Amino acid sequence: NAGVTQTPKFRILKIGQSMTLQCTQDMNHNYMYWYRQDPGMGLKLIYYSVGAGITDKGEVPNGYNVSRSTTEDFPLRLELAAPSQTSVYFCASRIDLTTYEQYFGPGTRLTVT
Amino acid sequence: GNSVTQMEGPVTLSEEAFLTINCTYTATGYPSLFWYVQYPGEGLQLLLKATKADDKGSNKGFEATYRKETTSFHLEKGSVQVSDSAVYFCALFERSGGSNYKLTFGKGTLLTVNP
Numbered sequence: 001n002a003g004v005t006q007t008p009k010f011r012i013l014k015i016g017q018s019m020t021l022q023c024t025q026d027m028n029h030n031y032m033y034w035y036r037q038d039p040g041m042g043l044k045l046i047y048y049s050v051g052a053g054i055t056d057k058g059e060v061p062n063g064y065n066v067s068r069s070t071t072e073d074f075p076l077r078l079e080l081a082a083p084s085q086t087s088v089y090f091c092a093s094r095i096d097l098t099t100y101e102q103y104f105g106p107g108t109r110l111t112v113t
Numbered sequence: 114g115n116s117v118t119q120m121e122g123p124v125t126l127s128e129e130a131f132l133t134i135n136c137t138y139t140a141t142g143y144p145s146l147f148w149y150v151q152y153p154g155e156g157l158q159l160l161l162k163a164t165k166a167d168d169k170g171s172n173k174g175f176e177a178t179y180r181k182e183t184t185s186f187h188l189e190k191g192s193v194q195v196s197d198s199a200v201y202f203c204a205l206f207e208r209s210g211g212s213n214y215k216l217t218f219g220k221g222t223l224l225t226v227n228p
Contacts, residue, residue, distance in 0.1 A: 004156070041221075042117070042217075042219050045216075090156055092157075100162060100164070100206055102157075102159070105156050106156045107155075
């Protein structure tokens with residue numbers, strides 16, 4: 001059971017470039033989340049999804065887009081990378097409304113220069 | 114809105130020392146409270162939880178008690194090990210509107226345990 005997997009582990013982007021951070025979970029969880037973690041800060045929610053075809057904004061959605069075409073996958077798209085998007089990105093999933101625990105992926109460290 | 118405040122780090126202890134990491138919260142309702150741990154190079158893992166007032170969560174020798182009167186959820190361990198070195202996050206879980214529940218995290222506390 002792989003849990004939540006994320007690719008790539010590390011990436012360096014130039015300003016203005018685009019990329020997609022991949023997230024896949026094999027636990028058949030309905031709820032999926034994208035967070036960013038800045039140094040010395042807690043996690044901030046970027047986007048979340050309550051099921052395939054349904055996504056919504058979190059606290060810090062500007063500069064990002066998501067899609068959820070399947071239960072398993074929840075990619076995060078950066079269209080025009082900016083230095084302010086340098087961060088560690090975590091994907092997480094949760095099975096349903098009544099289950100508290102979120103399962104986190106190992107993270108993607110992104111640097112925009 | 115909801116918020117979580119936890120003690121600033123870093124915290125450096127010797128092996129077998131007693132650990133306390135303070136966490137207080139503000140919330141509009143009756144949240145559930147969590148401690149997550151992040152080992153170097155890994156994602157967050159749930160360490161323990163408490164879902165109502167006076168509940169005590171415990172796991173791997175760590176404990177925390179949900180104190181509604183002081184809005185606190187302090188993490189304790191009687192004897193830390195080098196393998197406990199990690200970042201610890203206090204988190205609050207509450208309904209944020211509609212069908213979604215939101216996790217609000219503290220800033221994290223880095224713990225280093227020396228042999």
